[in-house]
Every structure is written in C-alpha cells, then in structure tokens.
Amino acid sequence: MSTTATAPSPSSAPQGGTAAPSAVLPRRSNGPLSAQNLIATITTGYIPLLISTAVVVLPLLWMVISSFKAPSEILTQDLVVLPSDPTLHNYRVAMTTVPIPRFFLNSVIVTAIGSALKVVLAIMTAYALVFLRFPGKNWIFIGILVALMVPPQVAILPNYVLVAGWGGVNTYWGIILPGLGTAFGTFLLRQYFLTIPPSILEAASLDGAGHWRTMWQMVVPIALPSIATVALVTIVGEWNDYIWPLIITTSTDMMTLPVGLTSLQNSEGNTGSGWGILMAGTVLVIVPVLIIFAALQRYIVSGLTQGSVTG
Incomplete structure (x- = not known):
C-alpha cells in the first residue's frame, strides 16, 4: 500500500496570499553555557x-x-x-624646577601645526593616488608602502644634516619639517578613498566642480572617520616624539615636554626625592594626550575598518 503526498490546498494558506514556510529553523538555545x-x-x-x-x-x-x-x-x-x-x-617642585609651561607651549605649537600639515598632506596625496591619472602613480604608492617598513630612526642623521644646514636648529620649523610626510596616514586614507562610489565624483564633475572643490566638499566629509583616525594617531605621535626634538633643540626655550623631562631628571633624578617629582612631570606630559585620545577614540575602530574592504 503506497501513500501519496498531497499538496496543501490554497484555502490552508495564510490570509494575504503569503505561503507558509516549508521549514522551521531550529530555535537557538538560550540555556546556560556548558562547563567546557x-x-x-x-x-x-x-x-x-x-x-x-x-x-x-x-x-x-x-x-x-x-x-x-x-x-x-x-x-x-x-x-x-x-x-x-x-x-x-611633587607637582609644585616639577613646575618650578624646569619651565614646564614653556615646554607645554612648545609641545602645543609643534603638535598643532605639525599634525594639521600632516593630515592635509595625507588627504591631498591619497586623493591624487586614487582620483587622478598620472604616470608612475603605482610606483609612488609602492614607495609609500616601503616607507612604512623603514624605521624613522634611519633618517635622523640625514635630516639633521639638512635641517642644521638650513639653520633650523632651535626653531619650530626645524622640529616640524622632517616629519611632515606620513606614510601611514596616506595609506589609510587611500584605502578608504577607494571605497567611495565613482558616481559621487561624476555628479560633482557634472556640476562643474574641480578637483579642489570635489576633494574638500565631497570626499573629505565622507571620509571624516578615517581622517579623524589619522589625526588622532598623528597628534599622539607628535606629542610623544622624543628623539628628533632632543637632537634638534639645544636651548631650554625650544624644548618640548618629553625632552623637558630629561632636564627634570637631570636636576632631580639623582636625589631621593627626585622620583616623585619625575612621576609628577610625567603625569603632566601624558594627561593632555590621554584626554584627546579619550575624546576621539570612538573614531579609531570605524576609521581603521571602513577602508579595509574595497570593491
């Protein structure tokens, strides 16, 4: 005796003309985790x-x-x-032993100007690598990737010879100039710019916008999370930079906060009370950058991951 499967009648379908699902997915277990x-x-x-x-x-x-x-x-x-x-x-002694306010002002000037120029140059370079056509573009990008693998300490001696020859010792521009190029920022922004739909740029071109207007009014607002990530990383790097400001500055009036800690250590580090004073000076150095990092940290994950997939 054989059995014949019968199809469900139209009258058994739910109201609205939607057929019932042929299979029901198993429920996810919400019970407690096993010991393993x-x-x-x-x-x-x-x-x-x-x-x-x-x-x-x-x-x-x-x-x-x-x-x-x-x-x-x-x-x-x-x-x-x-x-x-x-x-x-310890904080009162640290503020009076060395000119902490002057060191703080120097760090603010170097960080603000250096970070702003770095971010602007990274935006313009990444835009050119993605949206402009010119010979050797791929080779330039390969050179940027190579720069990511080269330790910055390798360029200290050539940079010092060049900057010192131009009279940049104990000057703000002498501290800022060698670090204006950021391979990491250019790479990160380029990867994100590749994800921007070409139709947006085509629409801007039809409206008569040139590359300069398209970059600042169309591309930059779209890529703001990635730009904020580059800005945050750049600010932290500029504020904490130690080796190059130590080499290019010999005057106390031009030292930044990390370099000023060396002066504080030399004046107080050999005494029994020097460790607490040195700890206080270090706290004064890291607190501003921790505040900036806490304010912008939400952009880090989104900025680093948005340009990870292209297509």
Missing part, C-alpha cells in the same frame, strides 16, 4: 584580556599614585600602595 565552553571562554577570552589590561594600566596607575607620595614612601623596602598623606608637593 565556560572554561574555554575564561581561558581564551577573559584571562588574556585581564593580563593585557594589567600590563598597560598598572604602570600608569602606579606612576599617578607615586606622584602624590612622599620620598620615604617611594624609596622603601616595604610596599606602599596608597600614600598615607597625599600631597601636591
């Missing part, structure tokens, strides 16, 4: 995350706490985590 999955999650997820966080955060936290300690609580064989009597004495 829980152990794997903790071992491969939480424990590495906690270790990485501790490696990064604990030294910074110890530095901030030590800046409020007395010398006897820093140079002791007994572990003193929290200061018994927090004081701002």
Whole structure:
C-alpha cells in the first residue's frame, strides 16, 4: 500500500496570499553555557584580556599614585600602595624646577601645526593616488608602502644634516619639517578613498566642480572617520616624539615636554626625592594626550575598518 503526498490546498494558506514556510529553523538555545565552553571562554577570552589590561594600566596607575607620595614612601623596602598623606608637593617642585609651561607651549605649537600639515598632506596625496591619472602613480604608492617598513630612526642623521644646514636648529620649523610626510596616514586614507562610489565624483564633475572643490566638499566629509583616525594617531605621535626634538633643540626655550623631562631628571633624578617629582612631570606630559585620545577614540575602530574592504 503506497501513500501519496498531497499538496496543501490554497484555502490552508495564510490570509494575504503569503505561503507558509516549508521549514522551521531550529530555535537557538538560550540555556546556560556548558562547563567546557565556560572554561574555554575564561581561558581564551577573559584571562588574556585581564593580563593585557594589567600590563598597560598598572604602570600608569602606579606612576599617578607615586606622584602624590612622599620620598620615604617611594624609596622603601616595604610596599606602599596608597600614600598615607597625599600631597601636591611633587607637582609644585616639577613646575618650578624646569619651565614646564614653556615646554607645554612648545609641545602645543609643534603638535598643532605639525599634525594639521600632516593630515592635509595625507588627504591631498591619497586623493591624487586614487582620483587622478598620472604616470608612475603605482610606483609612488609602492614607495609609500616601503616607507612604512623603514624605521624613522634611519633618517635622523640625514635630516639633521639638512635641517642644521638650513639653520633650523632651535626653531619650530626645524622640529616640524622632517616629519611632515606620513606614510601611514596616506595609506589609510587611500584605502578608504577607494571605497567611495565613482558616481559621487561624476555628479560633482557634472556640476562643474574641480578637483579642489570635489576633494574638500565631497570626499573629505565622507571620509571624516578615517581622517579623524589619522589625526588622532598623528597628534599622539607628535606629542610623544622624543628623539628628533632632543637632537634638534639645544636651548631650554625650544624644548618640548618629553625632552623637558630629561632636564627634570637631570636636576632631580639623582636625589631621593627626585622620583616623585619625575612621576609628577610625567603625569603632566601624558594627561593632555590621554584626554584627546579619550575624546576621539570612538573614531579609531570605524576609521581603521571602513577602508579595509574595497570593491
């Protein structure tokens, strides 16, 4: 005896003319994790995350706490985590021992001008590599990729000979000029510009917009997250730069904050009370860039990932 499968009658279909689904997807289990999955999650997820966080955060936290300690609580064989009597004495001494306000002003000028020029040059270079046609464009991009692999310390001696020959020692432009090219920023913006639909540029061209207007009024607003990422990375790099300002400046009036810490260490680092003062000076250096990083950090992930896929 054979059985014959019968198709469902039209009357059995739901109202509105929509046929019922032929198969029902299995429900996702919302029950508790098994012991094996829980152990794997903790071992491969939480424990590495906690270790990485501790490696990064604990030294910074110890530095901030030590800046409020007395010398006897820093140079002791007994572990003193929290200061018994927090004081701002280390900060007052750091501000008066070396000209911290002058160092801060120099860092602000160098970071603001250098970062702005770097970002503008990166935008213009990436735009030219993507939207302009000229011979040797691919070779220029290959040269930018090679520059990403070359340590910046390799160019210190040639840059010093060139800048010093032009009279750039102890000048703002002497500190800023050698670092104006940013291979990372150009590469990141180029990858994002490749994802911009050509129809947008075609529409701008039909409206009579030239390359300059198209770049600043069409491309830049679209690529704002990636540009913010480049700006953030550039600001952090300029603010924390140490080797080149140390080499090109010999006058205290032109030193930046990272270089000024060397003067603070030389004046106070050999005494028992010098460590707390040095920690206070270091906190003054890193706090501004931490504030900027916290304000712009939401752009990092979006800016780095938006240009990762082209097509």
